[in-house]
Amino acid sequence: MNILNKNLSFKMDIIVTLINGIVVIGGIFILNGLVARVHGLEVLGEFLLVKRTVSSCMGILLIGLNIALPNYLSKNYDKSYADNAYILFLITTLPLTIISINILMWFDINGFNQNYYWYYVIFSFGMSSQFMTYAIFRGYMNMIGANIFQLIGTAIIPIIVFIFLSTLHDSLFWIGSISLFIMSFSFHYRNKRIRFKTISIYKIKKLFFYGFERIPSFVSQFILLAGVPIFIAQKVDFDSVAYFNSSLSLVRLALIIVNPIGLVLLPRISNKVASGSIDEINNKLVILFKAGIFFSVIVSIFCYSNAGFIFKYWLGSESENGVQILRFTILALPFYTFSGLSRSPIDAISERGYNSIIYTISAIVMISILYLGKILEFDFMYTAILSFLISYFVSAILSMYLIKKFYK
Numbered sequence: 001m002n003i004l005n006k007n008l009s010f011k012m013d014i015i016v017t018l019i020n021g022i023v024v025i026g027g028i029f030i031l032n033g034l035v036a037r038v039h040g041l042e043v044l045g046e047f048l049l050v051k052r053t054v055s056s057c058m059g060i061l062l063i064g065l066n067i068a069l070p071n072y073l074s075k076n077y078d079k080s081y082a083d084n085a086y087i088l089f090l091i092t093t094l095p096l097t098i099i100s101i102n103i104l105m106w107f108d109i110n111g112f113n114q115n116y117y118w119y120y121v122i123f124s125f126g127m128s129s130q131f132m133t134y135a136i137f138r139g140y141m142n143m144i145g146a147n148i149f150q151l152i153g154t155a156i157i158p159i160i161v162f163i164f165l166s167t168l169h170d171s172l173f174w175i176g177s178i179s180l181f182i183m184s185f186s187f188h189y190r191n192k193r194i195r196f197k198t199i200s201i202y203k204i205k206k207l208f209f210y211g212f213e214r215i216p217s218f219v220s221q222f223i224l225l226a227g228v229p230i231f232i233a234q235k236v237d238f239d240s241v242a243y244f245n246s247s248l249s250l251v252r253l254a255l256i257i258v259n260p261i262g263l264v265l266l267p268r269i270s271n272k273v274a275s276g277s278i279d280e281i282n283n284k285l286v287i288l289f290k291a292g293i294f295f296s297v298i299v300s301i302f303c304y305s306n307a308g309f310i311f312k313y314w315l316g317s318e319s320e321n322g323v324q325i326l327r328f329t330i331l332a333l334p335f336y337t338f339s340g341l342s343r344s345p346i347d348a349i350s351e352r353g354y355n356s357i358i359y360t361i362s363a364i365v366m367i368s369i370l371y372l373g374k375i376l377e378f379d380f381m382y383t384a385i386l387s388f389l390i391s392y393f394v395s396a397i398l399s400m401y402l403i404k405k406f407y408k
Contacts, residue, residue, distance in 0.1 A: 027155025028155060029249075030155070030159060032044060033314050034163070036315040036316060039166075041242045044242045045239060045242035046111050047171075050112070050120065052248070055127060056221060056225040058127065058218075059222075060219060061128050062093055063093075063211045064215065065093075065207065067347060068085070068211040069132070071348070072206070073085075074140075077140065079191060080203060081203060083195050083196070083198045084203040086187065087194070094125060111230075122172075122173055122177055123172040123173065123176035125180060126178070126183070129180050130149065133153075134153075136187055136191060142190070149182075153182075157175055157179055157182075158175050213352065214353045217359045219360075221363075224363055229244060231370060236381065240325070243311070243319075243321065243322035247330065251333050282407055289341055293337065293338065296337040308323045310326065311326065325385065328385045331389055332393075335389075335393045342396075345406070349407075357398070358398040358402070361398060366391035
């Protein structure tokens with residue numbers, strides 16, 4: 001009966017997370033369409049550049065707490081891990097956020113206005129709070145709560161803010177402020193307050209080093225997800241940035257499949273590893289991998305064939321340049337999906353940072369192609385997209401090797 005209940009709970013978590021993934025993606029579609037139609041493609045391009053850059057930095061800003069907290073908390077539901085994680089979050093993430101925004105300003109990256117420095121800091125810290133709340137609900141295996149707060153932070157708050165505010169930077173400020181308040185309150189509520197007497201140097205070091213080993217992976221993912229948009233933004237107008245980032249949003253449709261893996265399987269596999277029982281998870285992995293690949297191939301074919309239709313009715317604008325950007329970018333979807341599906345099972349079964357190796361190699365491939373394209377004076381837009389496509393092909397191949405090595 002106990003096994004039956006666990007299997008039923010597992011299936012329900014997958015179904016709830018899958019439904020939420022569809023709703024979140026729908027919310028993102030509504031948000032992008034709203035910004036493009038009400039404020040224009042230029043504003044959408046700038047907003048997506050800021051959001052993509054900040055979200056790609058999350059693993060670095062949180063020093064891997066978004067992975068370490070659910071991993072350790074799920075093993076025996078020791079609340080002190082949440083207490084220690086939150087203290088570590090307070091003393092590291094805010095300084096790292098300020099340093100990161102300073103670096104962006106120092107490099108004078110197009111799309112980041114120095115007059116709105118603190119707006120970017122607040123937006124980024126609010127997003128970090130969202131990821132921490134997301135992590136604690138995952139650690140307690142409360143998938144409904146995790147999904148609700150993901151939906152609130154990713155779609156509901158930004159949509160409401162953009163409806164009532166007319167400028168981008170004011171919107172960033174209020175999205176960050178509201179997220180910071182709601183997510184901080186929710187973290188404390190779920191953990192039933194922070195107990196300072198449980199703070200332990202040993203557990204802080206354990207959380208820190210687990211996440212720190214994965215920093216190269218987070219840096220590499222930042223390059224893979226934000227590198228191309230930043231590169232394009234320095235060379236072309238924000239219309240093209242909007243088309244690429246919108247295309248990237250379609251690639252990230254894979255999150256509908258990937259998120260159930262990350263949300264449900266990471267803590268569950270960690271729990272199975274702790275109890276010495278891993279074989280029973282293998283069949284579930286096979287089914288989800290097959291479903292993910294099938295889904296991604298179907299979506300790729302649809303988006304490639306209907307690129308003009310998608311942009312016309314989604315963003316209210318289409319161009320030949322935008323259509324070509326989508327058609328090339330969407331080809332990365334199957335590789336992006338497989339890499340994403342592999343990430344959590346690899347993290348869960350080994351404390352070594354194997355994903356860091358995968359994404360570091362992939363990032364080096366991307367940078368090499370961009371550099372080579374610049375030397376040979378190829379078209380920078382298509383060089384950038386080609387680098388994105390090939391780098392995720394490499395990450396998928398490396399992920400496949402490790403999955404075959406660790407699982408049957």
